[in-house]
Amino acid sequence: MIFSSPEFIFAFLPIVFLGYFLLNKFKLLYFGKVWLVAASLYFYSYWSLAYLPLMLGSIIFNYGLGIQLAKGAKRKKMMLITGIAANLLLLGYYKYTNFFLDNLNLLTGEDFHIAGIVLPIGISFYTFTQIAFLVDSYKGYAKEYDIVNYALFVTFFPHLIAGPILHHKEMMSQFKSLWTVPVRYRNIMMGLMIFGIGLFKKTMIADTFAVWADAGYTPGYHHDFYSAWVTSLSYTFQLYFDFSGYCDMAIGAALLFNIWLPLNFNSPYKSLNIQDFWRRWHITLGRYLRDYLYIPLGGNRCSVPRTYFNLFITFVIGGLWHGASWMFVIWGAMHGLALVVHRMWSSAGYRMYKPLAWFVTFLYVHIAWVFFRSHSLTDAMTILTSMFNLNSMTNMTIQDVPVDMLAMLGIQADKLSTFLPVGLAGYSVQFAAIACAFVIISFKNAIEIVVTDKQSTLKVTWVAFISSLALYMTLHTTSSVFLYFNF
Template identity: 50%
Template sequence: MLFNSFGFLFIYLPVVLAGYAWLGRYGPRAAMAWLTVASLAFYGYWDVRYLPLLLASIAGNFWLARRLGAAAGAARRRWLWAGLGANLLLLGYFKYMNFFVLAIGTLTGQHGQPWAIVLPIGISFFTFTQIAFLVDCYRGAASEPGIVQYGLFVSYFPHLIAGPVLHHREMMPQFADPAQGRLRAANVAVGLSIFVIGLAKKTLIADNLSDMVAPVYAAGAHPQLVEAWIATLAYTLQLYFDFSGYSDMAIGLSRLFGVKLPLNFNSPYKARDISDFWRCWHMTLSRFLRDYLYVPLGGNRLGPARRYANLMVTMLLGGLWHGAGWTFVLWGGLHGLYLVIQHAWRGWRGGAARWWHQPLTLMAVMLAWVTFRAPDLATAADVYRALAGGAGLSLPHGLAASGQLFASLGLHPGFDGVRWIDFGGLGPPTLAVAAVLALWAPNTQEIFFHYEPAIERIFHAPTWRWLDWHPSPAWGVAMLTLFLGCLLSMNKVSEFLYFQF
C-alpha cells in the first residue's frame, strides 16, 4: 500500500485515525497498541509472507535487549555480538546472498545462478534501527521498554518502508507521552499540510521526470551528449523529490498522531561541500554511519591517513547498504574519494568558502548519481562516455536551421532528433521548476518553521514571507487545490525509488 494510492488515502488512513481517536479515550497504551497493530497490518499488506519475519525480528531483538540489560561484564559483550550477528546475517541473507553468489561465480568462472530470494521491503531500515538500539543498550544509553512501545518503535508505519532510521532516545519518550491518543486540531492541520506537500513532490514532480530518465539509463540505450546530460540532471532531481517527498509524507503522517520524526533532508543540493551534502542528505542514515561505523573505526582521532581510510570504508559500506551491486559500491567509493579530496584540500588551502564550491559540489554529486541509477557498470560507462561527448552530438529537428551557426563554431552535430527526450511533454517544464525549487526555494521545514514539524530545530523562517505557513483560509484553499492536483495525477501509481533499498 503506497502513500500515494487511493486505498491508503481513503481507506487505511481514515480507519487508523478513527481507531486511534476512539481507543485513545482508554489511555495512551491502548492508542499505542492500535498503532502497532495498524503498522503491522500496513507491512503485511505488502507481502504477508514476510510479516512473521518482521515479528520474529522484533521479538528476537526485544529479548536480546533484555538479556543485555541483565548481563554484566564479558557476558554483555557476548550478547551484543550475538545480536549484531543475528541482525547482520538476516540482512546479509536476504539482501546480499545473490550478490556474493554471483561474485564468487564470476571469480571462479562457474557463473553461479542467483537464488530465488525476494527482498523483504524495508528490511534495511528496521534492521539498522534495531542494531542501533542494541548497541546503545550495551553502552548503557538505552534500556528495553515495554513490548508494545518497542514493537511500535520498530514497525511504526510512517517510517517502516523507507525510513527515516529512528533512534530510541527520540521516539520512546513520545510513545510514552500521556497525551498520546488525542487527535489535536493543530497537529492535524500541520500534518496534513506537510503530507500534501510531500505528495505533490512525488506525484507532480518526481513522477513527471521519470520518463526523461528511464529510457536513457536502460541497458543498451547508448545515449548521446544532450540526452545523457538532460537525463542525468533529471534523475538528480527525480531522486531528490521522490525521497524527500516520501520523507515529508512520513513526517506529516506521524504529526497527525502528535509524534515528531527526525529529518532526512535539509536542502542538500545547496551544500557547499561533500561533508555538508551528507549532513543534509538522508540525514538519519548519515548519523547512523557516523555514530556506529565511522566513530568506532577511529574517526579522525588517529591521524589523517587513518581518517581517510575510515571515510572510504564508511562510504563503501554506505554504498553497499543502498543495494547489492557493484554500481552501488562504486557510488559509495566515489563519495568516499570526494570526502578524502575535500579534507585534503581543506588541510592544504583552508576552509574559506568560495562561490564555486556549491556548483562544483552539485556537479560531483550529479556525476556520482550515474552509477547509482545505472542497472550495471556497462550502462554507467555508456552514460559517462556520452556525458564526455564520446558518443556524438545529436540535436532536435527544430534546430536544423542553425546548422550554419554550429558549423561556424567548428561543430557539425546531427539533427536527427533527441531519441529519448520528449520536449513536448511535461518533463522539460517540470525539470525547470524542480531545479528552481531544489536550488533556491525554502524547504518544507522552513515553510513550517513556527510549528516545529520535526524533532530538529535547525531552521529559520522562509525569506519569502508569503511562504510562512499558518492556519488560514488562504493556506487551506492552497493545500486543497494542491491535493486535488495530486489526485488527478495519480492515474498511474509508481513506487518510491528508495523502496528497493
C-alpha cells in the first residue's frame, strides 16, 4: 500500500482519520494515539508481516535504552555506544552483509553468500530516527517515558517508510499538544492540496519518466547522443518528482492530523551551488549527517585539510547509506568532492554568474545521478560517453529511431528528416516532456503555494482541481513504488 494507491486514498486514510478524531471527540485522547500506532503498524505490515516483529523489537530495545540514558544511568556513555552499535549492526546485517561477501569473493575467489536476506522496508529510516533519539536522550534533549508516545514517534505512517528522519523534540511537542486534538478544517484543506500536488507529481510525471529511464538504464542498452540524454534526464526528473511527490504526500497526510512534518525537499534543482543543493535535497538526511557524523568527526573546527576530509568522508558514507553498491559510493564521493571544491572556491572569494552557476550545478548533479542509477560503472560510462558523442548526434539514420515513437507521432520514416533532425524527431515526446519538467521546477513548490499564497479563491480552485485530477489518476493509473522505499 503506497500513498498513491486507491487502497490508501479511499480506504486506509479516511478510516484512520475518522477513527482518530472520533476517539478525540469523546476525550479518549490516549486511545486516539493507540489507534494511530495500530494503524501505522498495519500500514507497515501491509508490505510484509515478516518484518513487523523486527521493527517492534527495535522500538522496545531503543525505548528502554533511551529511558536509562535520559535518567542518567551509570556508564551511560558505554550504553549509548552499545545502543548505536546494535542499531548499526542490525541495519548492516540486512543491508550490507551480501555486499561485503560479494567483495570478499572478488578478493578470495570464494562463493560466500547468505540466501534469504531481504532488506526490510523502511529500516534505514526508523533505525536512523532511533539512533538520533538515543543521542538526544544521552544529551538530555529527549525524555520520553511513555511507550505509546515513543511508538507513535517512530511509526507515524506518513514518515515511516521513506522519511523524513525525525528528531524526538520536534515531534513530541506536537503529539502531546491539545491543539492537535480537534478537527481543523484549514489544515485539512492545506493537507489535501499538498497531498494532491504530490500525487500529481508521482503518478503523472515521475511514473511517466520512469518508463523511459528504466528502458535506457537496461544493462547493455546501445545508446546514441539523443537516447543517452533522454535516459539520463528522464531519471533525473523521475527521481526529483518521485521524491518530491512522496515528501508532499507525507506532509499532506500528516497535516490532516494537525501534525507538521519537517520540510525534507525544497526545490533543489533551483540551487546555484552544490552546498545549496544539499540544503534543499533530502534536508533531514543532510541534517542527520551533519549532526551525527560531520560534527563528531570535528566538522570545520579542525585544520583546513582535515575539514575537507571530514566533508568528503561524510558524503561517501552518505552515499553508502543509500544502498550496498559501489555506484552509491561513487555518487557520494562525487558530491563530497564537489562540496570540497565549492568550499575552496568560496574561501578564495570567487563568484559565478547566477545562470552559469545554476547550469554548472544542475549539470554536475545530473551527471552524478547517472552513477547513482546505473547498474555498473561500465553502464554509467556508456551513457556518459554517448551524452557527449557529437558524431552520433549527426550520423543517426532512420533505422536508429525508435519505431514506437514514430508511430505515436504519426510520422512516416521516409519523410522524417525533411523538417527535424532524425534523432530529435524520434525522441520528440521525451524531449517535450523534459522541457515541461524544466518549466515546472521553476515554479513555486507545493509548500510555497500553501504557505505564501494569501488568495483563498486560488487555493480553493487548486484544491478542487488537484482533488478531481487525483481521483482520476488514482482510478486510471498503476503507480510504481516510490524510489526512496529502496533505500
